[in-house]
Amino acid sequence: MKTKITLIALFIVVAFAKAQNNLNIKNTIEMKTVNFNSEGLNLVGNLYLPTNFDDTKTYPAIIVDGSWTTVKEQMQGLYAAQLTKNGFITLAFDHRYFGESEGQPREFENHADKVEDIKNAVTYLQTIPYVDNERIGGVGVCASGAYMMQATAEDKRIKALGTVVAWLMTPETAKLFYGGDEGTNARIQKAQNAKKDFATTGDIAYVPAYEPENMEAAMFFPVEYYALESRGAIAPWTNNFAVMSWEPWLTYDGIASSNDVTVPTIMIGSEKQFLPDGAKTAFENIRNDKKRAVWMDEYQHDQFYDNEEVIEKSVTELARHFRANL
Numbered sequence: 001m002k003t004k005i006t007l008i009a010l011f012i013v014v015a016f017a018k019a020q021n022n023l024n025i026k027n028t029i030e031m032k033t034v035n036f037n038s039e040g041l042n043l044v045g046n047l048y049l050p051t052n053f054d055d056t057k058t059y060p061a062i063i064v065d066g067s068w069t070t071v072k073e074q075m076q077g078l079y080a081a082q083l084t085k086n087g088f089i090t091l092a093f094d095h096r097y098f099g100e101s102e103g104q105p106r107e108f109e110n111h112a113d114k115v116e117d118i119k120n121a122v123t124y125l126q127t128i129p130y131v132d133n134e135r136i137g138g139v140g141v142c143a144s145g146a147y148m149m150q151a152t153a154e155d156k157r158i159k160a161l162g163t164v165v166a167w168l169m170t171p172e173t174a175k176l177f178y179g180g181d182e183g184t185n186a187r188i189q190k191a192q193n194a195k196k197d198f199a200t201t202g203d204i205a206y207v208p209a210y211e212p213e214n215m216e217a218a219m220f221f222p223v224e225y226y227a228l229e230s231r232g233a234i235a236p237w238t239n240n241f242a243v244m245s246w247e248p249w250l251t252y253d254g255i256a257s258s259n260d261v262t263v264p265t266i267m268i269g270s271e272k273q274f275l276p277d278g279a280k281t282a283f284e285n286i287r288n289d290k291k292r293a294v295w296m297d298e299y300q301h302d303q304f305y306d307n308e309e310v311i312e313k314s315v316t317e318l319a320r321h322f323r324a325n326l
Contacts, residue, residue, distance in 0.1 A: 036124035044100035045093030060135035060326040065144035071099035086319035109245035118151040135326040146254030153260035160325040168254040168278035191247035205243040258282035264290035264325035
């Protein structure tokens with residue numbers, strides 16, 4: 001598969017504080033901080049409660065996840081808050097190694113751990129008396145589209161799936177972004193060396209998550225979102241990327257699990273998103289008649305993160321999907 005990719009604004013996420021003002025949701029959403037266990041680590045999340053919440057009733061619940069390196073106050077918090085307006089309980093949380101959650105090494109992007117955290121978030125939701133245990137869904141935006149898809153394929157407690165501009169990279173398409181075989185192999189070698197150093201000394205090698213023109217950075221190209229405190233450069237986001245993250249990131253097949261997804265699924269995207277062919281392949285692989293692709297081709301990839309019009313359209317489609325299938 002040949003994919004033409006422009007390396008601009010690859011990963012844009014949303015700071016919830018800014019989104020509150022843009023989408024007029026400030027002071028209208030009830031949220032509380034929660035804690036749950038994932039393989040012995042304490043994870044911290046924000047649980048959003050629907051309008052006119054009544055704790056004597058039960059509600060469908062949706063786990064909402066965001067892009068790589070992000071924390072719960074960013075894009076996942078925005079989508080979670082918006083979905084509560086449609087009668088859902090939602091959960092956005094910090095994965096292990098990130099934000100307020102436990103785990104070492106910090107800022108280690110590892111898909112396997114993130115998938116397990118999602119499953120343990122399901123376990124947590126099932127302990128809440130006002131959550132309907134048989135009506136739990138998941139939404140993955142950008143990179144977490146792959147993580148949520150894998151969790152859904154492996155955990156049958158997730159009854160419906162939604163993705164938004166799912167970043168579904170494979171080891172082959174990774175080469176398009178990171179300098180072919182030479183570039184990916186060099187990063188993988190650095191990751192292996194960093195992992196060995198951590199095991200023997202406890203030292204963690206970092207590069208910036210974002211620093212334009214620094215080819216060592218995870219995102220080495222200009223992305224205004226990460227440069228502005230009013231957008232993505234919020235305090236909970238550290239702008240660190242553990243070097244050992246390169247190996248799991250570059251060797252992960254984000255499409256493979258789509259072959260095992262059997263629940264109703266909606267995939268929202270655009271021909272202008274990054275790796276649209278990956279999303280299309282995954283959609284074709286999903287084995288459920290209740291699947292729907294919604295393409296908003298007039299929008300760029302990054303508009304699905306902090307553009308009011310696009311988010312409202314996306315949430316409308318997600319809410320329609322989950323109302324019908326949870």
